[in-house]
Amino acid sequence: MPQGTAADWLTAADADEVHLVFPRDIHEDLMKVLFPSEGHPFYGMGERGAFAVLAKSTGNYRASYIVEDVVHPESSDDLELKGTAWGDRSESRSIGSLFGSSSNGDVSSDDSIVGYEFSEAYHERAIERARSRGGGLIRIHTQPGGVRESGTDTASAARVYENDRDRLPGGAPFAAAITNDAGDWSMRVYEPTRDPSDGPEVTRADHVRVVGPATDEPALEVRPTGWRDADADSVGVASAEQDSTIQLWGADGQARLADLRVGVVGCGGVGSILAEHLARLGVGELVFVDFDHLESANFNRAQGARRIDVRQDRLKTEVAERVARRSATAENFETRVVDGSVVDQNPEYAAVPDLLDCDLIMSGVDAARPRQVLDVLARAHCIPVIDGGSLLHADDQGVLEKEAKVETAVTGPGWPCFECQRVWTQDDVDWEADHPEFRGERGYVQGGKDPAEEDRDPSVIGVNAIVAGLMQRRFLAITLDVARKTEGTLRLGLRDVETNMSSTWGCEEDCEAATIGVGDREELPTGTDWAMRYERDDMEMPEQKTRDASDLVDDLR
Ligand SMILES: [Zn+2]
Numbered sequence: 290m291p292q293g294t295a296a297d298w299l300t301a302a303d304a305d306e307v308h309l310v311f312p313r314d315i316h317e318d319l320m321k322v323l324f325p326s327e328g329h330p331f332y333g334m335g336e337r338g339a340f341a342v343l344a345k346s347t348g349n350y351r352a353s354y355i356v357e358d359v360v361h362p363e364s365s366d367d368l369e370l371k372g373t374a375w376g377d378r379s380e381s382r383s384i385g386s387l388f389g390s391s392s393n394g395d396v397s398s399d400d401s402i403v404g405y406e407f408s409e410a411y412h413e414r415a416i417e418r419a420r421s422r423g424g425g426l427i428r429i430h431t432q433p434g435g436v437r438e439s440g441t442d443t444a445s446a447a448r449v450y451e452n453d454r455d456r457l458p459g460g461a462p463f464a465a466a467i468t469n470d471a472g473d474w475s476m477r478v479y480e481p482t483r484d485p486s487d488g489p490e491v492t493r494a495d496h497v498r499v500v501g502p503a504t505d506e507p508a509l510e511v512r513p514t515g516w517r518d519a520d521a522d523s524v525g526v527a528s529a530e531q532d533s534t535i536q537l538w539g540a541d542g543q544a545r546l547a548d549l550r551v552g553v554v555g556c557g558g559v560g561s562i563l564a565e566h567l568a569r570l571g572v573g574e575l576v577f578v579d580f581d582h583l584e585s586a587n588f589n590r591a592q593g594a595r596r597i598d599v600r601q602d603r604l605k606t607e608v609a610e611r612v613a614r615r616s617a618t619a620e621n622f623e624t625r626v627v628d629g630s631v632v633d634q635n636p637e638y639a640a641v642p643d644l645l646d647c648d649l650i651m652s653g654v655d656a657a658r659p660r661q662v663l664d665v666l667a668r669a670h671c672i673p674v675i676d677g678g679s680l681l682h683a684d685d686q687g688v689l690e691k692e693a694k695v696e697t698a699v700t701g702p703g704w705p706c707f708e709c710q711r712v713w714t715q716d717d718v719d720w721e722a723d724h725p726e727f728r729g730e731r732g733y734v735q736g737g738k739d740p741a742e743e744d745r746d747p748s749v750i751g752v753n754a755i756v757a758g759l760m761q762r763r764f765l766a767i768t769l770d771v772a773r774k775t776e777g778t779l780r781l782g783l784r785d786v787e788t789n790m791s792s793t794w795g796c797e798e799d800c801e802a803a804t805i806g807v808g809d810r811e812e813l814p815t816g817t818d819w820a821m822r823y824e825r826d827d828m829e830m831p832e833q834k835t836r837d838a839s840d841l842v843d844d845l846r
Pocket of ligand 1: 705706707708709710796797800801802
């Protein structure tokens with residue numbers, strides 16, 4: 290659970306959105322079981338099914354259910370129906386599927402004589418696996434035609450839920466899902482009601498998300514479940530303004546962008562550029578996270594900022610939101626502003642729950658501690674994070690050297706972790722913890738005489754534009770598959786007019802990164818964001834730290 294947040298209690302029934310999520314390799318593993326190729330022992334069976342271990346990922350308004358591990362059936366006996374001949378069942382199914390497409394949305398119709406059940410031995414193995422991982426369970430079966438569940442499907446899953454709930458770890462989720470060979474999905478989440486004499490509360494998923502690098506598909510797919518009315522909540526496309534991008538990736542691609550909710554963490558030099566560019570690209574919703582106010586010292590690289598914003602001490606998130614709103618090409622563009630920190634655990638300032646509502650996160654934080662948190666979040670909650678940063682050198686006279694380094698990296702399920710990509714190191718995290726006055730943006734320049742001096746901030750807007758441009762390139766590669774895949778870190782050395790590129794792929798052998806897809810069960814390395822408290826005079830700074838920090842500033846002077 291994200292600790293100490295209101296999200297702790299967000300049930301599927303209370304959530305605005307419910308997602309069914311697959312890490313890419315788990316999805317491929319499951320497809321082999323459900324749709325076996327010729328020669329597989331289960332090839333040719335009518336309907337198939339499987340149990341899988343399920344994790345919950347709780348955001349502020351969205352509850353996501355991540356399929357984290359497939360429990361493989363060992364024989365066709367595992368998939369046999371209880372006490373019913375195959376012929377009876379397929380007959381009842383085919384009648385149901387005839388009406389499936391026209392009456393989609395009618396959950397009460399009882400078109401099937403029996404529900405889908407697995408052998409007791411397989412069921413026991415599934416519970417054992419869920420318990421050993423600390424997760425919940427999902428029952429999945431295939432169906433010809435549509436993915437609408439019958440009344441019997443719902444009732445039989447409810448029976449299994451009532452039977453299993455006390456045997457699964459406390460609070461573990463339970464769900465049932467149906468898929469077909471067209472890749473449509475439906476999922477029901479079963480939750481206890483307040484009155485135990487009532488049946489379970491059943492909530493349907495509205496979207497399915499598959500996340501991770503793939504050979505032929507975008508690394509991030511977000512699509513409505515079979516239950517979703519395609520017109521109900523989709524963001525429209527203002528096609529005249531999007532003519533040139535539609536020529537590049539089609540109306541389908543443009544609609545994909547319009548369906549995305551993207552987090553922008555850090556609204557400084559890189560984030561302010563991303564705010565405008567992502568909005569113009571046609572992304573449907575942006576969530577801006579930053580705790581910093583605009584100051585004279587960073588006016589020279591805050592895209593879209595006005596002097597009055599500095600005089601009025603506006604938050605960087607507010608400026609980013611304004612810029613995005615007036616630039617957006619998606620018809621029903623939405624924004625959310627989070628005045629807080631990725632690192633902080635205090636529910637008042639915690640940004641994690643809002644980021645767990647996002648489909649993808651762009652990080653321009655340029656600090657190790659938030660990058661460490663995003664690294665774990667990306668893997669555990671299956672939300673890809675694209676990070677970008679730059680490094681400029683000053684010589685010992687405080688003069689900017691010609692060499693500039695630009696770096697972008699991606700992490701999430703299927704990508705190497707940020708720590709192995711050297712996006713953050715433990716040394717940097719420790720150093721930042723001891724130096725709360727040293728904000729990320731000051732880190733742009735290494736060396737020089739006095740890093741604490743406010744007015745020595747360099748002008749780096751051009752370098753920021755390169756970082757933001759490369760991040761967008763990777764964003765399009767992940768969401769639309771239109772750019773060449775670069776799965777690891779991309780480093781760009783800028784010196785005079787030459788550029789040098791180098792890349793890093795893969796995790797180290799002794800990598801201890803967070804487990805993929807375990808959702809709320811992974812404890813994020815959040816805590817107190819001293820940098821935020823140091824920066825903000827409207828937030829409480831415990832006495833001890835205040836003294837430490839001011840002593841340190843005195844030392845630097
Ligand atoms: Zn690693």
